[in-house]
Amino acid sequence: MGRIAAVCISEKMGTPKKDIGSCRLIEDYGLEGDAHAGTERQVSLLSLEQVEDFRRRSGGVVELPPGIFGENLLVEGFDLKEYPVGTRFQSGYVLLELIQIGKKCHSGCTIMQKTGECIMPREGVFARVLRGGVISAGDGLEEVPGAVVISASESPEDVPRTGVLKDNATDCAGGMSEDAAAPEKGTPDLQRSAPYTAAILVASDRASGGEYTDRSGPRLREMLRAAGYRIGSMNLLPDDEDVLEERLRRIVKEEKPDVIFTSGGTGFSPRDRMPEATKRVIDRETPGISEAIRAHSMTITPKAMLSRAVSGICGQTLIINLPGSPKAVEECLDFILPALDHGIAILRGEGEN
Numbered sequence: 001m002g003r004i005a006a007v008c009i010s011e012k013m014g015t016p017k018k019d020i021g022s023c024r025l026i027e028d029y030g031l032e033g034d035a036h037a038g039t040e041r042q043v044s045l046l047s048l049e050q051v052e053d054f055r056r057r058s059g060g061v062v063e064l065p066p067g068i069f070g071e072n073l074l075v076e077g078f079d080l081k082e083y084p085v086g087t088r089f090q091s092g093y094v095l096l097e098l099i100q101i102g103k104k105c106h107s108g109c110t111i112m113q114k115t116g117e118c119i120m121p122r123e124g125v126f127a128r129v130l131r132g133g134v135i136s137a138g139d140g141l142e143e144v145p146g147a148v149v150i151s152a153s154e155s156p157e158d159v160p161r162t163g164v165l166k167d168n169a170t171d172c173a174g175g176m177s178e179d180a181a182a183p184e185k186g187t188p189d190l191q192r193s194a195p196y197t198a199a200i201l202v203a204s205d206r207a208s209g210g211e212y213t214d215r216s217g218p219r220l221r222e223m224l225r226a227a228g229y230r231i232g233s234m235n236l237l238p239d240d241e242d243v244l245e246e247r248l249r250r251i252v253k254e255e256k257p258d259v260i261f262t263s264g265g266t267g268f269s270p271r272d273r274m275p276e277a278t279k280r281v282i283d284r285e286t287p288g289i290s291e292a293i294r295a296h297s298m299t300i301t302p303k304a305m306l307s308r309a310v311s312g313i314c315g316q317t318l319i320i321n322l323p324g325s326p327k328a329v330e331e332c333l334d335f336i337l338p339a340l341d342h343g344i345a346i347l348r349g350e351g352e353n
Helices: 048-057 110-115 216-226 241-255 274-281 287-298 302-306 326-347
Strands: 002-009 022-026 043-047 073-076 088-091 094-101 125-131 133-136 140-144 148-150 197-203 230-237 259-263 311-314 317-322
Touching: 002 022, 002 133, 002 140, 043 048, 048 073, 094 133, 197 216, 197 241, 216 230, 216 259, 216 326, 230 241, 241 259, 241 274, 241 317, 259 326, 274 311, 274 317, 287 302, 287 311, 287 317, 287 326, 317 326
Parallel strands: 043 073, 197 230, 197 259, 259 317
Antiparallel strands: 002 073, 022 133, 043 125, 088 094, 088 140, 094 125, 148 230, 311 317
């Protein structure tokens, strides 16, 4: 575990960045107010240890305030250049992905002019913002070793397939979305005050291990978008009960979606543990949803009776287990979506029983 030592921006290109202590990172854009936001290299990062090493080698005669090398984030605890492109780092809710190691030093570099050397070309790294939020000096920073947390703007084929995300979150906590964008559609008897929000969690040992590309998660995202949902994270994890429980708790605590749809892990295999992970997290079961899904699926295949899927409520977030195949996901989601609007509205305090 590392930490953020400084958060720096510059209002104009070509000018030194200044440490402002805290800033909002915007998804697929960069730091709010930074002149380099919106460019290909959205966020620049530099290791504090490398700055300190440079200070020692230069005899301590050069003043090196945060941002002097043009870095947005001065980071302690990681030798960043040793991490390959594609590595992901998380600080709170903010998620970054490395896209470039080093760069060519421009001729006007202040440090190069003073010392004849600049460490940014070999030590600096650049990242894009997969998930935005506020980041501050002193915040923790951790590598996400291959965990698949896909933003709404990504294609799942572009990201690594393995690993888990560690977290200490254990409390069930819900909340209403604060996104005030206009919904794409409403229900016949209820106008949404804001789009419903959804997160997706797919459980599969083989897909998370890279043996094949998961298609159920992308199909879920496609259908939910078409139904007017705002999509948060899309997660692909192995069939591990503890890992799945931990991720469900994290999504509820940090994203506070209206609903989490899970796919996979609901059968008879010893590794199928999604229902058990879900039961650990929810406060109240909603058996009618799962029973309705099974009853509908039984009209398509008698094998639907073998599903152990459950559903329930954690705070103000509804969690629904769906099957693992894209075809079954499509059939089940298409069946339940029209009725879900009323239940979610009640959870959000916008409707009546």
